Amino acid sequence: MNLQQLRYVVATAEHRTMTDAARSLYIAQPALSRAIRDLERELGMTLFARSGRGVVVTAQGRRVVKLAKEALDAVHEIESLAGHGRSADTDLRIALTPSLEPALATRLLPAYAERNPAVRVHIVRCDGRDGVVSAVRDQRADLGLTDLPVPADLIGHPLERQEIVLVSPPGLDLPDTVPMARLTGMRLVLPKRGSARRREFDAMFAKYGVRPVTAAETDERGSSLAHVRAGLGSLLGYRGLTEQALRAGLVIRSLDPPVRRVIAIVHARRRLPLIVQDFLALAEGGSAA
Template sequence: MNLQQLRYVVATAEHRTMTDAARSLYIAQPALSRAIRDLERELGMTLFARSGRGVVVTPAGRRVVKLAREALDAIHEIEELAAQRQGGPVELRIAATPTLEAGLAGRLLPAYASGHPEVRVHIVRCDGREGVVNAIRDKKADLGLTDLPVPADLVTHPLERQEIVLVSPPGMDLPDPVPMARLDDLPLLLPCPGTPRRAEFEAMFTRYGVKPAAAAESDDRATWLTTVRARSVSLLWYRSIATEAVRAGLAVRSLDPPVRRVIALIHARRRLAPVAQEFVALAEGGSAA
């Protein structure tokens, strides 16, 4: 048994399919399957039961996965300790969407940096909640900042509730706040069909009994405000985009009733390195409901 096999076991348990686990590990799927079979043969126990296109962790496998996570966490802490003793940089990687990154950089990072000058914080910019989740699962980030919900295999630390607002071209005859009923037939820029974001918006519209017009569809956040102005459509997004929207000459209005989403730090279900634990503690201590 070796550390590589332990990483393979943990990745397979987290992703629940050999294909996705192999992709996260940057190895071929047959090689991962063979390594898992070799380990099962060595241990004399079945860790994963094949089910359809995925795998299910067996009772014995759950115990092995737990111990494997603990072993890998310990190795990570030893490596961090060695880096500190050798004077090397200690790194904390935080995945965030561009919308939430501004708040992270403006509020949390300066406070953290002042108390941890030896830690180099690297922001992993992701395209949407799914990108943040994938960065955590693929071990490209230690922590993620995103809105909820996220898959149940991840740990969440709610920090605040952000308001969703309506961003519109100038000159539109709309009150502030905008009653939900006024969204009926309103031309909107929406996420692309079939995406989780689009499904969430559709669920919200159904809940309030409105049917906005999907006048434009895009997941490219960099073009959203330009599209709002050029195509005379409105956009539903977080209040944190308001400053940028106003600077672009757009109007920002609240909704009635107000709609808010929970913003949280997320991470894999394992023991965090001390630098990540300290960041979570700082964020939770300074968060506001």
């Protein structure tokens, strides 16, 4: 038995389907099923029973889930006490993606620094939501700034809604607000297939019945903008990219209907140091729907 298996058990119990639990953990569904079966074999008990397309927690499973949550909470608290060789009272590490950094740097960080001048804030830059989740899970960051949803072992505090816009090279014959139908046949720089963000974009395309052409695939924001600058195609990204895109000579357009995502501050399910609690209180006090 290991901590990863305990996390898998808790996520499966919370989501009630292997598919949803695996998606929340950013792992393949067969890998999750195999890990649960291995744990059940090791313990000599059945934790989950099949029910239609989902699962239900057995009586023995409910007890294991309760103890697993307590064990994970205890591990997080011990790790917090250890501090990983740094001062938990003066250092605050925040993981985020470059596209969301303006939302933090222009409003929250100046206000937090004014209220907590002795705290050193370190930015951990990550490629995509998966990178932010990993940084928070691995204790390389106390907090993360990313879009929802996040895995069940993290807690998210909604901060604001950000609009998804179309970033294009200059010279394209497009209206200022681009109808969603115009994405059909348009060359787009997209996240890599199989990534959580790509699945979200594919779901959006399916919802509106559009079929863009994949010009390039990358999960790195810098590479995405470079592809657009090179004229390979357009890019769907948060409006927080606007300043960086405009400096590169690119054009920003809204979509019709508008598409927005909830941006949240996330952290592990553990007792948080006071400096982290102070940051959350400041963020929640000034958050906008």
